[in-house]
Amino acid sequence: MEKFGFTLSKARVIDYDANDRSVVDYILKREPSLNLCIECGCCSATCTTGNFTGFSLREMNILLKRGENEQVRKKIRTCMLCGKCSLVCPRGVNTRNIVFLAKQAFQKFDSHAV
Amino acid sequence: MENEGKKKIWSEYQKEIADDHFFYVRSCIRQSFYPGSEQFFLDFMRNVLGKDVFENPSHTTCTGIGYHGDIVPFSTIMTVVARHFALMKESGYKNIAISCVTSFGIYTEILETWKHFPEELEKTREYLYKATGREFDIPENMAHTSDIIYKFRNEIAAKSKNLLINKKTGEPLRVVEHIGCHYAKMFPKFGVGGAEFPNVLSGMAEAWGGEVVDYPERRHCCGFGFRQYLIQANRGYSLSNTAKKFSSMKPFKPDLVLTNCPGCNMFMDKWQYTIKDMEGTTYGADGESIPVLTYEELAGLVMGYNPWDLGLQFHMVQSEPLLRKMGIEYNREDKFKTKDGRQMPVPKNLINA
């Protein structure tokens, strides 16, 4: 093979149809209030963890809905479950339960328990 | 449903294309990499149609690559372009025929700038006069050479020896048309058919019997750009955009890609080799690559010119599969011989040969 000095780049487009949404489906079945989320970001604004880590519940919700699970897998563990997000959500989404269920889904899918 | 709607759009973006007496400005890349194209254009216009196409040997590069590469400032390129207009005025020509789409984009951008900012026009007059003592007029008509071939596509069809039809199956050839971004995306009114569904190449393909293929990434840029491309390490994402186009068109099984921009032609042609070498992926049927032709080369094939006179052997992706489909006869021995019969060295890694 020749040395070209460059390589093909990976596409960053979210291919909606190719992505796997089993994690968000798992959550929605058990916590349907996730449907109400309008991604306003009020939760992320007040988030304790978000002050010092890359965790943003708003971002996690969107990524899960699009099926971009890998970016959520590790970050979801940093949530402290302090409940500040539940306090401020204007739509009444049960945010803490979503974090619980997301972690649960990842664990179960990884161990093929579901 | 598709063609009816597209025809309505074309009728809105009709363009004035001059008929004769052209001042021809060449393309840097096409002269070097696809020399047969400009040769055909001049031969066809002068000897077949009897038109007056004038070239002034002291016309230079438009410096479009430098301008888009952040090396040549805008005031410089305006002055270079103004010098070309001055050469036109000197030889008494009012219609300019532009061979390169990047040039075409530069010329349209400059003319629009002068229209909206007359002080820039005045400054340019001053710069040119101080630098060279020349004076210029704004051309009456500005056409890209693909516009001109588009204008005479029916004449070419009338004189055709090989239509874009698969001789074995009788089906029209499937043509992917790729138009350079600077042709119409900046100023849709300067493109035949606007920017979303331009007609300049699809009109040619259809006039010559082919079937135009629409695919999801049809409008996507090939990725040339210039600014980022000049540095080798950056070329990855340029290349990836061409790869994106090819993956998108592959299921439609095109027989050829038709382009009107030198950069696009170079990319679509050469990157098929690069991608094949990097990943082993090819985009044509049966592991072949897709021949990429300029509109002049295709017009030449349609009119029965010798493929080697059109310079098809200098492409990265060889056109033999297309020639076979069209039923065009070609001489394998003469392929890499000079005009006077001397043997040139034969490239080792040809694709589709």
Next chain:
Amino acid sequence: MTGTVVVVGGGTAGMEAAGQLAKAGLSVTVIEKEKEMGGHLKEWYHLFPDRRSSSEVIDYLMDLVVHENIKLLTGDSVSGLHKKGSEFVLNTVNGEVIHADTVLLATGFDLFKSERKEEYGYGIYDNVITSADLEKMFRSKELKLINGKKPEKIGIVHCVGSRDEKVGNLYCSKLCCVTAVKQAIELKETLSDCKVFCFYMDMRMGGALYEELYRESQEKYGIGFIRGKVSEVGVNISNKLVVKVEDTLAGRPLKMELDMLVLMAGMEMSDGGAKLAEAGKLNIGENRFFAPADHHFGSNKSNVKGLFFAGTCAAPMNVTETISHARGAVTDIINYLNGSKK
């Protein structure tokens, strides 16, 4: 009180105004270019926010205009309009010459021609339709693709022809967001298995019960909302539509295959209204709708004394607002005639 009024336009605003003017004792002539009264309302299925049938509103309006004081001229339109002293003279295409003390223009809106947004492929690609086309499908109970199959994945594009410099309409057409939510719900009710996605720049739910409808669409119907303006539409090898949109909240471009795409076409000043504005030298705004004499307390008054306007020829507005606006014009007309045309 006596007096004569000509109402140009027999849609929602025109009919409401005519009915109220007739009750007040005035003599009204309504000129309507179509053979039937009712305007755009006739083409719609259910109205937001409560999803009641549009035919109920039409019935209400039709009853209103059955009055001895009202003369209906359908299938006719205005060809000339001028003011002579304190009287108006209107000529119609069918040769009528009408004298009136006051004129009320209720010429309504035209739907934005979605072919102009070439990148969306309306009129070019199969299964790209407008919100108006979808209402027709609901009315005829025929929701299917060109090939006869039922759509499984439907996209809705907000802001087609509105908030768009490229087509010359900087304004927001106000009703499209709530219509998109309503139609998304109606799609899910018609085809319970289908997936619906709304591609929006903003969710403008500024009317009574609109936000609640939005919430219901998410909670009860699971409708997907992706914030981003669709840049282009193409077709793939299976003739499915492929849309490119920036998922702004994820910060990345997104690509999705869809069976059907519904374009929320905006409202524009009607062609007839625009011609009347030019002929009568009436002020129009930058958005090409009639300009009010005063934004707050003169929204039905034009720059010509005795000539008023009501409804969507003044600005995009929904049915409730149109009826209120028409009543406002009626008050202005009565005051004008009582004050001896000052």
